[in-house]
Amino acid sequence: MHFTTLVASVTALAMSVSAVPSPATPANTRYVQLRLYGEPGCSAQNLGELGVYGDYVNSCQSFGDNEVESVSFEYAINNCTVSVYTGDSCDAGAQAVALNTCLSGDEEFHSYEVFCSSL
Numbered sequence: 456m457h458f459t460t461l462v463a464s465v466t467a468l469a470m471s472v473s474a475v476p477s478p479a480t481p482a483n484t485r486y487v488q489l490r491l492y493g494e495p496g497c498s499a500q501n502l503g504e505l506g507v508y509g510d511y512v513n514s515c516q517s518f519g520d521n522e523v524e525s526v527s528f529e530y531a532i533n534n535c536t537v538s539v540y541t542g543d544s545c546d547a548g549a550q551a552v553a554l555n556t557c558l559s560g561d562e563e564f565h566s567y568e569v570f571c572s573s574l
């Protein structure tokens with residue numbers, strides 16, 4: 456019985472140590488949240504949410520193999536803005552996505568960039 460209590464309290468201590476939050480850094484701060492869809496209109500074919508952290512801000516990112524036909528801009532801090540592109544490396548077909556809106560393309564989007572002036 457005593458042994459069980461000791462094990463339980465040691466376990467609780469270990470958990471509280473590992474639960475100490477690491478300091479906020481750009482790399483672990485979610486600046487923008489997008490949701491991607493495989494059809495226009497931000498409704499059908501939800502491909503999931505895409506959180507953009509500080510180490511992915513202010514540089515071109517690829518949507519990879521996803522066939523992205525609409526993008527919902529769900530959340531931003533620090534007034535960060537989002538552009539999506541039909542080109543593979545933010546080189547063609549730029550369109551800005553406004554916060555709390557859905558942008559549908561005539562063509563698939565292949566890359567995106569989040570701009571945060573404070574980073």
Ligand SMILES: *[C@@H]1O[C@H](CO)[C@@H](O)[C@H](O)[C@H]1NC(C)=O
Nearest residue numbers: 532533534535571572573574
């Ligand atoms: C965001 O924009 C608003 C309005 O322009 C401004 O007052 C605020 O300081 C900006 N916030 C940041 C973090 O840049």
